[in-house]
Each structure stands twice: as C-alpha cells, then as structure tokens.
Amino acid sequence: MMHSLTADCPIVGGQAVMEGIMMRYGDFYGLAVRCPDGKIRAQRLPWFSLLRRPWLKKPFIRGFPILLETLINGIRALNRSVELAARSDGEELSIWELLLSLGLAVLMAVALFVVAPHLLSLIMLWLGAGGDVEGLSFHIWDGFYKCCIFMSYIWLISCVPDIRRVFQYHGAEHKIIHAYESGEKVSAATAAHMSRLHPRCGTTFLLFVICISIVLHAVLVPMLLFFHTPSSAVAKHALTVAFKLALMIPISALAYELIRHAARLPDGFWASILRAPGLSLQRLTTYEPDAAQLEVAVVALHEALDPSGRGQLHTAPYEKWSA
Helix, strand or coil: CCCCCCCCCCCEEEEEEECCEEEEEEEEEEEEEECHHHCCEEEECCCCCCCHHHHHHCCCCHHHHHHHHHHHHHHHHCCCCCCHHHHCCCCCCHHHHHHHHHHHHHHHHHHHHHHHHHHHHHHHHHCCCCCCCCCCCHHHHHHHHHHHHHHHHHHHHHCCCHHHHHHHHHHHHHHHHHHHHCCCEEEEHCCCCCCCCCCCHHHHHHHHHHHHHHHHHHHHHHHHHHHCCCCCHHHHHHHHHHHHHHHHHHHHHHHHHHHHHHHHCCHHHHHHHHHHHHHHHHHHCCCCHHHHHHHHHHHHHHHCCCCCCCCEEECCCCEEECC
C-alpha cells in the first residue's frame, strides 16, 4: 500500500542505523536500538539544525543546508547506535571528530561520483569513443559511469551481512512511516502490511541528484567553457570538476524540492512517473523486516513525537537511556 503525503500531515523522516532506527520529527529525533540481550533501548535527542534563519527555509535554498544537517545528525545517530547496541557509555563524537567524519564522507562521495566518472569519460576520449568536455558525448559517458558506479556501490555493500541488516531496518522505517501517515493505529503488526518503499526516501533523493546533475552538466559546462576556456587541458578539466562541485548546491536544492513535490502529488499518472525510478532503486536498499525490527521502528517514532502525538502508537516494552 502506498500513501501520498497530504498537506496537513506532519512530516516524519528517518534513517536506519546499527541494529536500530533514528526517526526525526520537528526539532527532535528518537533513536531506538535492539541490544544483544534482546531489549530495546531508546532516547530522545535534539536535532542539530542549520535552518535557524527564516531565509534558509525558503524553497530552492533549503535543500543544501538540509542535506548537510542530515549528514551531521545521521553520523551522530550512527555513533550513538553503536554505543547503545554495545551497551557502552563511551563518549560521543567531539565536534572535530564529527567534522572529520563528515569531511571523509564528502571526499569519498566526490571521488566516486564526480572525479571517477570524469576520469573514465576522459579515457573514452583518449580511446576515440567520445568527445571532449565541450561536447555532449563526454557528458553522456560521464552520466553513464556515474549511474554505473552508484548502482555497483549499492549492490556491493548489500552483499555485506551487516549492511543487509541495516537495509532491513531501512524497510522497517518506511513501513512505520507509512502506517503513521495513514492516520491509523501504529504497531509492528499493522505496519507489517505496509510497503517498504517510500517516495521521500534519501535513496530517491540521491537518484534525483544524479539525474539532475547529468542534465545540468551537459548544458552548463559547455556554456562555461564557451565564455572561458583555459589554454591548458589539465586546467580546463580542473575547472570543469570544480564547476561541477559548485553546482552541487543548486542541484541538491532542486532535487529536494522535486522529491517533496513528488511525495505530495495525489496518486495518479504523473505521481507514478516521478516516483517510479526512486521506488525501483529502493528495492535494492530496503529488505523486508521482521517483527522485532518493526518494533524498534515504532519505539524510535514514539520517542521522536511530542507526547500529545503518541496516542496512536502501540510500542513493545523498552528502556529509556539518558544521554
């Protein structure tokens, strides 16, 4: 069963972590983890936000800061989930450790999805199978390799048993959010019949980013080089890569608005067209969860919501863990 997001439905988001789930609602998020002894431990934590100023919340501006704050809070939640699952009271990541983790994640993404496709497209140029960066064929190859690397990366990590467990929790997160958005009672039993695919998933966002980047790079890079082309080939390609990195800000902003629009569309032809690629990709990044994983997801949502909004949730017994 697939539900479109109505205008008056509060937005709830989430993320799978180590043996658990993080659910975000407003200025707080709930983190719930299944411990080795079988018990669920959970806590409610404040959401770190970069959208304190009103102008940053405006459409087509908010996308990039939301992406950054989601990465920051996601790393924090992942770190806390490891502590909860291990039943340890280790120190949370310091600001410098958090920035280092975020920096490494960004560098890896840049290397895999910007630099590597560009270099592979250069190889096609040297082989005579494509044109230079001013032409359309270069960007077709670039987009092709970008998609191949993205799909291969997802497939490879899904072969790791621990990641498959995370993908099961990812499916549980989606099922519980669907149950909540349906307006009915939310429990592991009622959510089990819901779809494990959700139109607002971060996987869909990444796919939108890749697709939009392919189109914009093919149009804007030749325009840039028309007005200024460095005499050195190395400088020309360095400028192109730097320009692609700068475009990530408007690309992420546009992708965010597009995914929100697709999620709010009433079910129908255009909604199906916009949602289909992302939902298909989620078949690789989500697996059917078991009842125990769904119970963890309900607890995470219970912790995230305000006390007044918890009435429709039925949770399994769990322990509160204070930070």
